[in-house]
Amino acid sequence: MKIATYNVNSIRKRLPVVLDWLERHDPDVLCLQETKVQDSEFPLLELLATGRHVTFRGYKAYNGVATITRREPELVAHGLCEGPDNEDDRILLTVVDGIPIVNTYVPQGQRVGAEKYAFKLEWFRRVKRYFDERLDPNRPAVWLGDLNVAPEPIDVYHPERRVNEPDFHIDARNAYKDAVSWGFIDLFRARYPERVQYTYWDYFRNSYRDNRGWRIDHILATQPLAAKCIAVDVDTAPREAESASDHTVLWAEFEHPAKA
């Protein structure tokens, strides 16, 4: 089973890149973030034409998530389901082949100290409660997406200069790690403890050319599923495509995951 995540920065602008990636890699699940489109404008027909199932929720301009699956999800749940502030354009649960897959776009946080930054820190607490209420760390489950945190210095270029950035500030890193500590394993870092590999590069100042990036997109799995992980990697091709997102695709492959 192959699962991937990709912050598209507008699904309408990135549709060719997504269709190409689906055709070349044929994943079982592809999770998208920042679709930036309201549901009525979502390019559903073009994606259904690939023969896959598509689950999505978004609003005008901001956020938006979509999960594209080979098989029909056995269960779908939008948002945090806590109350009025449902955040259903940032979190989407699908259960595919018995495995819960939590596709999330964590708030970026604007800048350290801002109200939006406090919202980001709180968001990690909320998502941890979300895991508590519907998942079991002893059974297969996946949390993936643009989590907007570079967990360690190795995960960002010039870390010493980034300590006040909302994706590397110590409070965000700790909030992220506390959510992870619920029972998730970072598949990329588990497999490659020393590897410098980013998933996001700024559009400006030739960041990609000079490899000045961030590893802020992640695929995490509970222990029983992580044990079945046979491959995980970043595919930089989408970042080099004609009309590229500032993020690229991260993917992971599992052996007989449902039997875990």
Place this chain on the structure above:
Amino acid sequence: MKIATYNVNSIRKRLPVVLDWLERHDPDVLCLQETKVQDSEFPLLELLATGRHVTFRGYKAYNGVATITRREPELVAHGLCEGPDNEDDRILLTVVDGIPIVNTYVPQGQRVGAEKYAFKLEWFRRVKRYFDERLDPNRPAVWLGDLNVAPEPIDVYHPERRVNEPDFHIDARNAYKDAVSWGFIDLFRARYPERVQYTYWDYFRNSYRDNRGWRIDHILATQPLAAKCIAVDVDTAPREAESASDHTVLWAEFEHPAKA
């Protein structure tokens, strides 16, 4: 000698169309209107790369004219040169091979009765004085561009429904004709008295597909030059191009024009 006019509706968006037209038709002069770009952002290098000369003046977002010539113009003059309101983003004179070519983008006029409409009517009076001061109706000269008037009912689809449009209202038609009466001949209509042929079609409601357009782009010449005109036509290919302007190209060819 081949001369053409094209309202590009943004030279930056239309650069591929313009380069393609230059390569295919190799005109001596191509006059552009609505370049919609300030001079510092004008795509000069890309046009110079064709081996031609480029004269232009524009501001942010609105208006802007450019004249692309095979030979270097012997003289260039920007604007009406009357006083402070110079209108140099609407009128550009170049003298090429001894022939004055007045490239103009006449104000559209917004709607009949508006202040901008009065400005349009006045503009025709001003341009007639401009001809008086610098041209001679007995010597070759060209006035061309987006003149924003369909002179006769044949020049607009459903004319009876357009009598209150600023490009077909009787006051605009009369103001235009009064300027023309200075000493110009409409080359297209002179050659094709009965032909329905538009140069502009609205972007919306499938106007081009249904040929619901306007003949508002014109090439006019003084009598001695008009006598040398051996061909004039509208090329609809640019209107059918990938990323098309709402206008298309009108061109005219002259035999030994300088000897007139």
Place this chain on the structure above:
DNA sequence: GGCTCAATGG
């Protein structure tokens, strides 16, 4: 409908 700009977001 397609261009422009100025905000806003990242």
Place this chain on the structure above:
DNA sequence: CCATTGAGCC
């Protein structure tokens, strides 16, 4: 730098 919206213009 690359997205978005919403207004102005045509």
